[in-house]
Amino acid sequence: MNDNDTKYIGDEFVEEDETTVNEDEKALEGLYDLVLPPGIPHKLILEVIDKYNLEVATRKCAVKTVDVEDDNLLTLRGELDSVNNAHDYIYKKLSERYKYKK
Numbered sequence: 001m002n003d004n005d006t007k008y009i010g011d012e013f014v015e016e017d018e019t020t021v022n023e024d025e026k027a028l029e030g031l032y033d034l035v036l037p038p039g040i041p042h043k044l045i046l047e048v049i050d051k052y053n054l055e056v057a058t059r060k061c062a063v064k065t066v067d068v069e070d071d072n073l074l075t076l077r078g079e080l081d082s083v084n085n086a087h088d089y090i091y092k093k094l095s096e097r098y099k100y101k102k
Contacts, residue, residue, distance in 0.1 A: 032083045033075040035059060036090075044093055045074070052086045054078040 034054075036045065049056065054076040061073045076086055 030079065031077050032080050033057065033059060033077050034083045034087055035061060036074045036076065038073070040074075040090065040094075044090060045076075048076065048086045048089060051089070052076075052078065052082040054082055054086060 045056075048054065055078060057075045057077045058072040059075045061071065076083065078086075
């Protein structure tokens with residue numbers, strides 16, 4: 001319903017048709033998010049964004065710690081293959097960086 005449409009009593013209870021998809025949802029079709037935990041080095045994030053052609057976004061996610069409210073976490077958004085490749089690349093780089101040495 002547009003702002004210019006005539007509104008009648010009870011219109012606030014009319015449910016939208018399931019086939020109606022707003023523009024934001026259409027823009028996100030086919031895109032996936034890779035939620036990054038806090039502590040990922042900025043340099044690595046920037047490298048992955050350029051290498052896999054991803055966009056930066058934020059997402060409100062519950063962080064499983066004591067007495068902490070939902071937090072906006074950084075996400076990398078893109079096509080499924082790009083997001084999966086970025087995940088594998090980040091995991092590989094962090095594993096190399098923080099490899100346990102005896």
